[in-house]
Amino acid sequence: AQTVTQSQPEMSVQEAETVTLSCTYDTSESDYYLFWYKQPPSRQMILVIRQEAYKQQNATENRFSVNFQKAAKSFSLKISDSQLGDAAMYFCAYRSATADKLIFGTGTRLQVFP
Amino acid sequence: EPEVTQTPSHQVTQMGQEVILRCVPISNHLYFYWYRQILGQKVEFLVSFYNNEISEKSEIFDDQFSVERPDGSNFTLKIRSTKLEDSAMYFCASNEDRNTEAFFGQGTRLTVV
Numbered sequence: 514a515q516t517v518t519q520s521q522p523e524m525s526v527q528e529a530e531t532v533t534l535s536c537t538y539d540t541s542e543s544d545y546y547l548f549w550y551k552q553p554p555s556r557q558m559i560l561v562i563r564q565e566a567y568k569q570q571n572a573t574e575n576r577f578s579v580n581f582q583k584a585a586k587s588f589s590l591k592i593s594d595s596q597l598g599d600a601a602m603y604f605c606a607y608r609s610a611t612a613d614k615l616i617f618g619t620g621t622r623l624q625v626f627p
Numbered sequence: 628e629p630e631v632t633q634t635p636s637h638q639v640t641q642m643g644q645e646v647i648l649r650c651v652p653i654s655n656h657l658y659f660y661w662y663r664q665i666l667g668q669k670v671e672f673l674v675s676f677y678n679n680e681i682s683e684k685s686e687i688f689d690d691q692f693s694v695e696r697p698d699g700s701n702f703t704l705k706i707r708s709t710k711l712e713d714s715a716m717y718f719c720a721s722n723e724d725r726n727t728e729a730f731f732g733q734g735t736r737l738t739v740v
Binding site: 546548550555556557558559560563604606610612613614615616617618619620 | 658660662668669670671672675677682683685716718720725726728729730731732733734736
């Protein structure tokens with residue numbers, strides 16, 4: 514069975530600085546998708562970024578980028594120029610190419626200090 | 628921008644009562660999901676629904692749970708006889724097809740007393 518591990522329950526960063534959130538996963542499949550979701554205090558889950566496993570190029574969305582290391586089964590999220598509005602719970606998630614469900618990690622709470 | 632809408636935002640129910648959580652997925656989406664998040668824990672998959680039938684379900688989704696798409700726009704989750712441990716945030720999600728990202732609703736907080 515696939516699993517997703519986020520080893521950092523909490524992280525903090527100063528405004529305008531860069532922070533990296535870690536995620537590792539375990540799977541025997543070669544075709545899958547990886548996601549980072551943000552959950553602010555409002556509790557809604559918002560997609561931050563996605564990565565297809567068959568793509569070698571790391572995904573980027575404005576200030577958010579990933580470091581996808583397929584062999585190491587690692588999928589970290591880098592937030593550049595952190596803003597107060599980035600404060601939230603961040604969940605890493607995995608989805609097999611042959612299944613519908615998302616498998617989530619336990620989340621990392623990110624605090625942003627002015 | 629289209630969004631997934633869930634009602635109510637908060638529901639309090641007595642143990643043993645039936646509860647129905649409602650969701651309106653994005654209109655051109657074909658895949659629908661329910662997830663739940665017990666306070667302080669990770670988000671867990673409950674069920675996926677496609678082409679008017681359940682396509683996958685987790686071990687959490689036992690006989691107490693059912694889903695329905697009664698009218699082509701709503702997607703509901705029914706819990707027949709609620710237990711205290713059903714207290715959680717329930718998220719509905721939908722996507723256009725399997726290879727696109729799932730959009731989540733804002734959640735329904737269910738409190739069983």
